[in-house]
Amino acid sequence: MNVNELKHKGLKKWVDEAVALMTPDSVEVCDGSQTEYNHMIMVNIAAGLATPLNAGKLPGCVLFRSDPSDVARVEDRTFIASEKESDAGPTNHWTAPADLKQTMSSLYKGCMKGRTMYVIPFSMGPVGSDIAKIGVEITDSAYVVANMHIMTRVGTKVLDVLGQDGFFVPCYHSVGKPLAEGQKDSGVWPCASMDKKYISHFPETREIWSYGSGYGGNALLGKKCLALRIASVLARDEGWLAEHMLILKLTNPKGEVKYVTGAFPSACGKTNLAMLIPTLPGWKVETVGDDIAWMKFGKDGRLYAINPEAGFFGVAPGTNYDSNKNAMEACKKNSIFTNCGLTEDGDIWWEMIGQGAAGQEVIDWKGNLRPSPLKDKSLKGQEIAHPNARFTAPARQCPCIADEWDDPAGVPISAFLFGGRRPKTIPLVNQAKSWVHGVFMGSIVGSEVTAAVISDQVGQVRRDPFAMLPFCGYHMGDYFQHWLNIGKKSDPEKLPKIFFVNWFRKNAEGKFIWPGYGENSRVLAWIFDRCNGVTDNAVDTPIGFLPTISAIARPDGVSEADMKEILNVDIEGWKAEIADVRKNHYPKFGDKLPKELYTELDAIEERLNKA
Numbered sequence: 001m002n003v004n005e006l007k008h009k010g011l012k013k014w015v016d017e018a019v020a021l022m023t024p025d026s027v028e029v030c031d032g033s034q035t036e037y038n039h040m041i042m043v044n045i046a047a048g049l050a051t052p053l054n055a056g057k058l059p060g061c062v063l064f065r066s067d068p069s070d071v072a073r074v075e076d077r078t079f080i081a082s083e084k085e086s087d088a089g090p091t092n093h094w095t096a097p098a099d100l101k102q103t104m105s106s107l108y109k110g111c112m113k114g115r116t117m118y119v120i121p122f123s124m125g126p127v128g129s130d131i132a133k134i135g136v137e138i139t140d141s142a143y144v145v146a147n148m149h150i151m152t153r154v155g156t157k158v159l160d161v162l163g164q165d166g167f168f169v170p171c172y173h174s175v176g177k178p179l180a181e182g183q184k185d186s187g188v189w190p191c192a193s194m195d196k197k198y199i200s201h202f203p204e205t206r207e208i209w210s211y212g213s214g215y216g217g218n219a220l221l222g223k224k225c226l227a228l229r230i231a232s233v234l235a236r237d238e239g240w241l242a243e244h245m246l247i248l249k250l251t252n253p254k255g256e257v258k259y260v261t262g263a264f265p266s267a268c269g270k271t272n273l274a275m276l277i278p279t280l281p282g283w284k285v286e287t288v289g290d291d292i293a294w295m296k297f298g299k300d301g302r303l304y305a306i307n308p309e310a311g312f313f314g315v316a317p318g319t320n321y322d323s324n325k326n327a328m329e330a331c332k333k334n335s336i337f338t339n340c341g342l343t344e345d346g347d348i349w350w351e352m353i354g355q356g357a358a359g360q361e362v363i364d365w366k367g368n369l370r371p372s373p374l375k376d377k378s379l380k381g382q383e384i385a386h387p388n389a390r391f392t393a394p395a396r397q398c399p400c401i402a403d404e405w406d407d408p409a410g411v412p413i414s415a416f417l418f419g420g421r422r423p424k425t426i427p428l429v430n431q432a433k434s435w436v437h438g439v440f441m442g443s444i445v446g447s448e449v450t451a452a453v454i455s456d457q458v459g460q461v462r463r464d465p466f467a468m469l470p471f472c473g474y475h476m477g478d479y480f481q482h483w484l485n486i487g488k489k490s491d492p493e494k495l496p497k498i499f500f501v502n503w504f505r506k507n508a509e510g511k512f513i514w515p516g517y518g519e520n521s522r523v524l525a526w527i528f529d530r531c532n533g534v535t536d537n538a539v540d541t542p543i544g545f546l547p548t549i550s551a552i553a554r555p556d557g558v559s560e561a562d563m564k565e566i567l568n569v570d571i572e573g574w575k576a577e578i579a580d581v582r583k584n585h586y587p588k589f590g591d592k593l594p595k596e597l598y599t600e601l602d603a604i605e606e607r608l609n610k611a
């Protein structure tokens with residue numbers, strides 16, 4: 001489609017301005033068709049950036065290798081440019097919007113020379129849903145266009161809903177590597193050096209400007225930039241919730257259905273939980289979303305959630321038929337792999353894929369020939385696949401996708417789950433006594449730093465409230481207040497119940513007590529029953545409602561003593577937890593930390609002291 005065919009005056013003007021600034025060789029407005037997707041893949045293959053995979057094994061799939069400097073989100077280069085620094089808060093990087101725009105405008109000047117500018121109209125959420133929002137991304141990356149096709153709803157149908165004056169979030173993106181006359185990418189992933197990368201958000205004007213990176217959340221601007229950072233601001237202003245949460249559909253043996261959402265910091269098995277295969281007979285678990293939930297109040301006063309995305313951008317290493325069969329099935333066709341290994345027979349390979357690689361040699365994510373990995377013996381830093389290697393797969397290909405995943409009305413939510421990787425103190429599951437208590441639980445979410453990250457903090461708890469620390473577009477203290485406000489204006493009977501789960505308790509020998517994965521369905525069943533009004537399955541304790549010792553059927557290998565341990569109220573451990581929150585965590589948010597949360601902290605401490 002031609003730019004002159006754009007009917008929305010604001011959109012047309014914005015694109016014209018971008019063209020004048022970035023001076024691409026040509027401009028294309030994306031229609032979202034299969035033909036267009038195929039063309040984007042062909043463009044990447046021709047540029048030497050994509051390798052087609054074995055069509056017999058992985059039909060419609062390609063592999064990309066990024067530049068070694070462009071392999072993950074760059075939090076140090078991510079900015080929240082609100083007018084006032086105090087609105088961004090101490091946990092975001094702030095720059096004055098006018099200064100940032102000036103710096104970035106000079107980078108954008110001529111940045112698309114030698115390239116095509118793609119204009120991508122996209123909908124976060126089912127097209128036309130009351131809960132959905134529209135964005136338009138301008139990019140010079142055909143890799144981004146192909147990924148956006150999978151991760152969002154793209155094209156003409158979105159422009160139809162936008163009409164002549166609809167609201168959209170304008171998103172600029174450039175890889176920051178203009179081409180000289182006759183120059184081609186020739187197999188070199190285009191991006192700019194780290195000091196020139198900017199992932200910028202302007203919350204007041206609802207704009208996103210990204211420059212210099214072509215990877216994941218830095219470049220697919222619908223995901224963390226729009227669906228979390230900008231949407232969290234829209235949600236605060238409009239009275240809804242934009243959260244870093246998976247969405248699950250649970251069906252009990254009687255055929256009753258409930259939907260729950262859950263927030264977990266990274267490396268806590270969120271994707272595995274989103275696609276869990278239950279071990280509990282008669283129960284069914286299906287996926288509505290694996291990463292983000294947008295929730296608005298329906299006319300009946302309940303919160304309804306949509307998954308704003310249309311695909312999965314999942315971490316590849318560690319994914320296998322045991323840990324996540326559904327994810328493996330979802331990315332078997334029509335998928336994009338980035339920074340995985342390539343086997344001699346044109347298959348992908350990554351650490352812990354669960355099988356050896358065919359042939360004598362594989363090509364690693366940096367493009368080097370390496371001996372075929374029959375076992376997972378790569379050394380740290382010498383992996384065949386990069387630890388943040390990804391698959392981009394259409395959600396509709398997931399065998400456990402719920403029918404309602406695409407429902408514009410969303411699904412009514414019965415429970416919010418918070419979780420973290422906590423070897424001690426935090427029980428297997430714990431239900432908040434009230435909304436405020438639940439917000440308290442969300443505000444102290446923390447996870448043990450694992451060896452997966454090179455850090456001197458290994459073994460310590462790193463707090464990531466609501467798993468939103470890198471994704472909230474405003475001050476986290478104001479964000480906690482927004483959650484409290486939601487509780488105040490709603491009927492407590494209709495609000496989701498709040499739970500904290502912890503699959504990661506360890507015994508004295510350092511072994512996990514709870515088997516996790518599909519066995520987590522036992523905990524989901526308890527949560528389901530609690531939401532169904534069952535009361536004789538819990539005990540009231542100083543920290544919340546815990547399951548009675550027999551309420552959760554024990555899986556193989558978990559003794560009654562184990563169960564007692566993971567459902568125990570560790571009074572001393574909790575006193576230390578409270579002290580840590582009071583001394584090290586809450587003060588980070590300064591004056592904006594709502595007083596109610598301190599009151600809640602005092603109340604829990606008092607109950608612990610009396611216990």
Ligand code: SAT
Pocket residue numbers: 072073215216217218223224313
């Ligand atoms: O790169 S993404 O932001 O899309 C994924 C992630 O880092 O969580």
Ligand code: MN
Pocket residue numbers: 244291
């Ligand atoms: Mn995420």
